[in-house]
Amino acid sequence: MSYNIQAKIMTGYLCIILCLGASLLIVNDRMTGLQNEVEFISKHDIELHDLINQVQKNILDMETGMRGYVITGDDQYLEPYEAGSRSWPDNYNKLHTLLANNPEQQRNLEQIKPLIASWISNTGEYVITLKKENNEAAVNRHFEQNTGKKIMDQLRTQFDSFLADEKKLTSDRIANLTQSNTNVKIVLYTIVGIVSLLTLAVALILSRSIVRTIKQVVRTIRSIADSEVDLTARIELNTRDEIRDLAEATNRLLGSLEKQNWVQKNMTDISTMYQGVTDIAALTQAFVTKLAPMLEAVYGVVYLRRTIGGQEVYVKTAAYAASGEEKGALSFRSGEGLVGQCALDKRLFLIDSLPEGHIAITSGLGASSPRSLLIAPILVDDRVEAVVEFAALQPFVSQHLTLLDQLQEKFGSAITNVLGRMEVERLLAESQMMTEELQAQSEELQAQAEELQMQQEQLRITNEHLEEQNLNVEQRALELKKAKDELEAYSVKLQTSSQYKTDFLANMSHELRTPLNSILILSQMLVETGAEMETAEVEEYSRVVNTAGQDLLRLINDILDLSKIEAGKIDIVTDEVNVTELPQLMKSLFGPVAARKNLDFEVLLHPEAPKVIATDGQRLQQILNNLLSNAFKFTERGSITVRIEPAKPERIKELLPVQEDEAVIAISVTDTGIGIPIDKQQLIFEAFRQVDGTTNRQYGGTGLGLSICREFTRLLGGSIVVRSELHKGSTFTLYIPSRRETDSQGGTMADEASAASFAEVAVTRDPQEEASYAQENEVEDGVGSDVQLFKGKKVLLVDDDSRNVFALVSALEKKGVSVMAAEHGKRALEILEEQPGFDLVLMDIMMPVMDGYETMEAIRHRLGLTKLPIIALTAKAMKNEREKCREAGASDYIMKPLNIDQLFSLMRVWLTKQVNPF
Structure with a gap:
């Protein structure tokens, strides 16, 4: 954060003003106290x-x-x-x-x-x-x-x-x-002295922080002007003001001068190396040997351009730190490999993060793999005379590239000069021999010239054919790369989809088993002790069983609806729907929910909205029920408003262009709830996708409601959009056209059973667990009277589902157990800290705020209750769930829906032996 000089000065004055203000407040307070004493x-x-x-x-x-x-x-x-x-x-x-x-x-x-x-x-x-x-x-x-x-x-x-x-x-x-009057005088004099000292201290600190860096910058600039500066030195920065900007600019200048000086020095060293060299192999070897250490490279190769068979080929001429068994090729054609491509494109290639095994650099102690590769062309008059390749264990920096770029022309000129001298020497040696044979070979040369012309023509044709092949190869490579990218993207998408489905199955298992657990426990209690119960108690049990059954039926219907939609088994029945009846219908359904949650609930009907539309009324009602259920679910305070109005023409043109000639109604559901992040506003409409799919999520649900809404809306020929801001609320707007004729989505309802088939995961104990369970039953036989064992025991039940809590509390209290319930893990920890002495804990796994895994770990480690028996109650039918619960700190484990007798059996075992499970 920048803290400029003006801000520093203003801060100093502000400190002084604040001190003076504080002094006045103190003195005023003392004077007020004196006045109060006098009045008293x-x-x-x-x-x-x-x-x-x-x-x-x-x-x-x-x-x-x-x-x-x-x-x-x-x-x-x-x-x-x-x-x-x-x-x-x-x-x-x-x-x-x-x-x-x-x-x-x-x-x-x-x-x-x-x-x-x-x-x-x-x-x-x-x-x-x-x-x-x-x-x-x-x-x-x-x-x-x-x-x-x-x-x-x-x-x-x-x-x-x-x-x-x-x-x-x-x-x-x-x-x-x-x-007191005397004390006020002493305090006043003391405050004046402290403020004076503080003023001097602030002035001294500010002046030193400003002047110190300026002096250092001035010394550095003077040394640069006198050519006496150490280019590796840097100005130390301790401020964040304009002086820091000046110092950073000076440091950048020093860094730039240091790089330029390094490049010029190395250019001079390499340039002096060319003098007196007349052999091209010696020149290239000297060049790569000299340049590689400068670039901090551990491997280097020089490829010279040669013409072989009328074709340009880049041949390996010199190498640096080469091993006995080379993996690289000895030559490359133009466009072949990175070396050939570098020569063809006439540009530098810089590659970082080389794979292991690309090339090994050996020494007496072992071998290493370079991580960076640098390939550069050597150009002379826009023609590639050579290609150099270097490998390093660390990335190449900008000054390395600058040095290599400036060396290109000089090294290329040296190559041309040496090759020219070698060619002149060769020609001088051959000129005398050629002169002697000139006359005798004149006719032969004529024939050879004609043959050479023919060969050149064939070479031209071959080159054209090779160029065409190269283009085909490049095109094929691009196609293969595109196919590979598509496969990788599909693989990532498939993995993401698999993860979402896994989370969905875990949450769906919890959602299905939770109401089923209540049904099984209460129904078993009704069967066993129904004759002994009072009428009110039987009615309450029956009401809870009925509510749980309705929730279970709703979950199964959601799964069936989504399965039927995907299988194409949903029929759309178009009928006239009275729009004016929708407000009263929605108020009758959700008015009690709003009253229970203390929320404002309004349904507003626009006077220009169509009175009647032609659509599938059942599906429309199902969509509105899902949207309102979500709105009430995610809204804790504020209001929920439904607006029914004619859709605007521009929205119809944008969302439903084929429905521009038909009446379209817009129904919006606005809440003041938790809102949806911008990056989650589209995925919430996808099956198995939720904003929060973890086990300790704040809100439950399967994540199918909005997916079903989207599919039903599509079948009705409409569109659904969402606008939301995090922590401020959401608005879901449904656009439904009035259909002119009955549309149907192929298929019938006859095959509902097959379309809605659902594979349930059956969880059983493994043989080792069976043996443990049998042994525990044997221990149980020697306990004595069950009633005496349970009577007076203190049990903590941690579960967020009120139906499960009711069922388990009812069952346990009949055994004489004292039960205290906690709706989530955080509350359970508070109860254990406030009220010690619990004999056993029944721990649900999937809960809001803090799930069962975190809670058990906190009980064992944070509270130090290592001997307190904890039985995990989980509806997650996932692999290794028992081991996961044990690792978190559970003493034992039982699956939902619970078998109440099995639960009592486990409780008897752990209430008697009371040992450390770890």
């Missing part, structure tokens, strides 16, 4: 003192009024007494409330209240009553005993002590307030 003292303490005085005044008024009434007998003297008697409880309660933050003073105040009440009842009211009865003797006796005076003296003493404590608390608060 000025309001709370003064009000507290006033209330103490008020209570004392109320008591004094009562005492004075009582004495005046006793002396005079006049009722007017009772008015202060009565006023004080009414006021003191209120003042006391207010005073008690103000002391809420001082429990000790509250307790002191509470000790005063009984004295006041005692004086009122035993002195005040008592004396007033005696006076009203004119019992002067009793009044005199009371005053002689000084009972009231003693209580009043005690009250004054306690009030004085209470008030003294409050004055001391007020003095302490004032002292604390003074100390």
Whole structure:
């Protein structure tokens, strides 16, 4: 991430501003605290003192009024007494409330209240009553005993002590307030110092980060200008600003200069090698020997152009690091192999990732296979004089290619010069001999010239024939490559399809066995204990069995529909469908589902939509049911809206061009659910394909619903499209034309049984498991009473299917077992951590959030419960499923649909022996 100089400076200023802001907040907070303390003292303490005085005044008024009434007998003297008697409880309660933050003073105040009440009842009211009865003797006796005076003296003493404590608390608060004021000053001075130091530190860091790299770049540029730079050196980069850009540009300049310097140096070394060489074999050998190490090659070959039999052939002339047994050819024709093709195309070939065994480079310690191949033509005046080939253990780099490219012309010129000199020497040696024989051979030469002309013509014809053959070979090679690519693509597609079908079979096994498991368990319990059950319990069992049977029938119907479609056994019966009835029909079917999931559900009918269309109403309803079922399935909150309206002409032209003259209705189902990723929006319509086909997927299902929708839509002559955004919802739009005549998709329903045949996987125990099972039954025989074994045991049932949970809980509770259920693996782990002491765990495999495999591994390793018996309950009829469950941590394994007696037998075995399964 780039972090430029401006950003750095702004960051520094921002840090300073933030520090100042934080300082102001701290100081403001302390000042607010001081203000609150001042207000507390000025309001709370003064009000507290006033209330103490008020209570004392109320008591004094009562005492004075009582004495005046006793002396005079006049009722007017009772008015202060009565006023004080009414006021003191209120003042006391207010005073008690103000002391809420001082429990000790509250307790002191509470000790005063009984004295006041005692004086009122035993002195005040008592004396007033005696006076009203004119019992002067009793009044005199009371005053002689000084009972009231003693209580009043005690009250004054306690009030004085209470008030003294409050004055001391007020003095302490004032002292604390003074100390807080001093602390605020200290904090303010400290913050000013810290902000100043932080400002200096930020300025120092920013300046150093900017200046350091600039100085390094300046030194490097100066050394380049003075030709004293080390081209292998690079500027170290620690910043991400414009200085980094400058340093990187300088490093690129150094890298470019280093490559150029390397190329020029090696060019000079090789150019000096050509001087004085007069033999072509020596020239090529010296060239390949010199160039191969420069290119870091471990093998090199030079092929020179030769004309043999009137045909250009590239012959192997020199080699570098060649072994005794060469695999490569000694010569190539133009266009033959990579060497011949390089000469024909006049371009360089660079191949990486050579296969093992292409060529072996041997040494005294062994042999190695090169991984990169470089083949280049040597051109002179646009004519290929030679082809060089190099092999290396590592890829060739750009500077190697640049060096070879610049050497082409010079090496080609050297080849031409040496060949020319060799030809001149040969001609000079032969010229004298030819002069002597010239006269004698003049006639023979004439004949040979005529013959040579004829041979050249034949060679031309042969070359044309070879060129035609080469073209045919190239064309055939292209065809073979195209066929190979098609086969590879088909193979990949076949493997992908096989994997999707495997996942589908696993999920379908789970979907079919889950309701079947509930049916078998509950029906067996009805058979065995039906007479002992109450009517309500039998009705509940029957309801669950019926629901599971309906789910099983729906799954089988989906498979049958897809099989009949693929076999061409679906008949389309065209009839008039009343479009205005569709909203009420859909609301009646899915309104309860929306209410149960607390979702808004609307069906909107456009006023211009056709009232009646001609189509297959049954198939249309089946399509809409599948779309709405998916919408409710994948929507947890929000709304689901269905819109019925006439299709737009541009959409009809795009999707149903042959239906442009017919009425087309558009029905869209919009939800606010989880949405579909863009790369999955087409595969969801394919059979056996699902967005999530794993065992721990969040949502169940077989993945056939949308495939059936697409096929039914095609049979109705319509189209279905989807528009979706992940985590925001989806819209499926169905375009259905009004068919003018009855269309049918060939075939009848007579062969439903064969078209819908379904191979069920039968899972049985292997011989070793049978022996283990028999041994476990033998152990069981010695256990004793079954009822006593199960009674009081604590079992954790982990299963996401409520029907299975109901069936198993019902069966286990009848044995006296205490069962706790968890809907997925994550919840099971939480229960085991919160409530230890379970005797056994029944673990389903395919669950949302966390599947059975992960959960068992977490129980064994994360929770450390290695001795807790775990019985895996799985409906996956896949190979090696038992071993997979054991590896994940299962103590034993049982297939769905469950045999309840077999389950009880396994539980008895593991509840008795309680051993570590690992």
